[in-house]
Amino acid sequence: MTLKSHIPNFLSAIRIIVAPIFIYTFTSGLYLVSLMIIIFTGVTDAMDGYIARKIGATSDIGAYLDVISDFIFILACFLAYTINDWYDPLVLLLIIIMFCMFIGTSGLKKPVYDPVGKYLGAYLMVMIFLSILSPEILVRQILLILLLILCLVSVISRFSVFIAKN
Numbered sequence: 001m002t003l004k005s006h007i008p009n010f011l012s013a014i015r016i017i018v019a020p021i022f023i024y025t026f027t028s029g030l031y032l033v034s035l036m037i038i039i040f041t042g043v044t045d046a047m048d049g050y051i052a053r054k055i056g057a058t059s060d061i062g063a064y065l066d067v068i069s070d071f072i073f074i075l076a077c078f079l080a081y082t083i084n085d086w087y088d089p090l091v092l093l094l095i096i097i098m099f100c101m102f103i104g105t106s107g108l109k110k111p112v113y114d115p116v117g118k119y120l121g122a123y124l125m126v127m128i129f130l131s132i133l134s135p136e137i138l139v140r141q142i143l144l145i146l147l148l149i150l151c152l153v154s155v156i157s158r159f160s161v162f163i164a165k166n
Helices: 003-027 031-055 060-083 090-106 117-133 137-165
Strands: none
Touching: 003 031, 003 060, 031 060, 031 117, 060 090, 060 117, 090 117, 090 137, 117 137
8 A cells, every 4th residue: 555545544534633623613712713624624525535536545444434534523513513502412412323323234344325324424514514604593493404304314214225235
């Protein structure tokens, strides 16, 4: 393996590193800095997979690192939002349950994406972005309702795929 083949995993790891920085900036009221961190992590998330495919450095470990780094960053964002009373702490529990379900039905060798669930992480990132961009309570309530619907459909989709494969 060349040094170049580690770039995608490094980009994924950056999201883990900036997670506590986001918590600090958001809870300190530095919303513009927090928004820039969200945009930065979105760019690194898009780039890691693109670069991995482009240089032929895709791997199951890299795919899991990508998912885990997304999960950690998303959880950090919603923790910060919860600390500032933007979302109920039960949202954190829902995100953890959905991640555990993903891991539990994927196993530890290769991530298994259901047709709906693969968009859940993307929706959560959009939700994080829209929540800070437009912090009105009504916007957050609509985003939360959409999250609940997406999670429900994802659970049904995931178990359908899981049952079909076993």
